Amino acid sequence: MRKFVLATHLSLSVGWIGSVVAYLVLSVAAAVTRDVETITSSWVAMELVGWYAIVPIALGSLVTGILIALGTSWGLFRHYWVVISLVLTTFAAIVLLLHMPDVSALADVARGASEGELAEHQYSRLGEGDLLHPGLGLVVLLVIQFLNVYKPPGLTPYGFRKWRREGDLTPS
Amino acid sequence: MSDQHPTSSSDHGDPQRQDHRPPGMPRWVKGFLIVVLVLILAFLVLQVVSPGQHGPRRHGGLGPLSAGTSGSAPVIMSSMLQ
Numbered sequence: 001m002r003k004f005v006l007a008t009h010l011s012l013s014v015g016w017i018g019s020v021v022a023y024l025v026l027s028v029a030a031a032v033t034r035d036v037e038t039i040t041s042s043w044v045a046m047e048l049v050g051w052y053a054i055v056p057i058a059l060g061s062l063v064t065g066i067l068i069a070l071g072t073s074w075g076l077f078r079h080y081w082v083v084i085s086l087v088l089t090t091f092a093a094i095v096l097l098l099h100m101p102d103v104s105a106l107a108d109v110a111r112g113a114s115e116g117e118l119a120e121h122q123y124s125r126l127g128e129g130d131l132l133h134p135g136l137g138l139v140v141l142l143v144i145q146f147l148n149v150y151k152p153p154g155l156t157p158y159g160f161r162k163w164r165r166e167g168d169l170t171p172s
Numbered sequence: 173m174s175d176q177h178p179t180s181s182s183d184h185g186d187p188q189r190q191d192h193r194p195p196g197m198p199r200w201v202k203g204f205l206i207v208v209l210v211l212i213l214a215f216l217v218l219q220v221v222s223p224g225q226h227g228p229r230r231h232g233g234l235g236p237l238s239a240g241t242s243g244s245a246p247v248i249m250s251s252m253l254q
Contacts, residue, residue: 153198154197154201155195161194
């Protein structure tokens with residue numbers, strides 16, 4: 001069961017990065033083109049990728065990460081790298097959930113652009129794309145990924161007390 | 173998380189375990205926190221320099237951008253841009 005959760009967590013974590021890259025590609029497409037149809041279709045696709053790929057994958061990654069930490073002696077608060085990974089993952093998931101309604105609102109504007117027409121202020125906003133959120137999000141996800149692979153050493157004070165009390169902390 | 177645990181070696185005679193004081197914060201954590209602090213400060217400075225461009229307050233409403241509020245604003249057609 002532990003390996004199943006671990007495999008699921010790894011798949012979701014890497015999938016989160018991949019889906020953000022896909023979102024970023026669409027966003028860049030919206031930002032670099034002057035074609036209204038490309039801009040509007042990119043925003044509609046970004047909304048779909050966001051709600052139906054990134055959000056469930058992100059939440060799944062967060063939940064399975066917590067399950068793995070709690071199910072092994074790594075714990076959630078014993079090692080600095082686990083704590084930082086948890087904080088960054090939670091932060092990224094919260095920002096994602098706060099940001100997606102804005103993406104939906106902009107996708108609605110894009111859908112309302114019947115026959116390729118957009119008001120100028122709508123065109124200028126949609127034409128900016130959405131580079132900041134997925135760009136910074138990708139950096140955060142890569143930091144988390146490297147932390148999870150390298151596992152830099154360092155016990156928190158709580159982890160140190162547990163270590164002294166319980167002895168060997170090899171993950172079961 | 174399945175790799176060998178960094179504290180999994182035998183602790184027999186481990187002086188650190190005998191010591192009641194917890195170890196200090198590792199250097200990489202301090203460096204990481206400094207980088208995060210710098211990024212937060214940079215974000216706050218940007219907020220002061222160009223307020224309203226971005227931030228949590230922006231989330232939850234797009235104001236006049238929403239569909240149906242175009243009014244008499246100029247209309248751009250894709251054919252005009254090609």
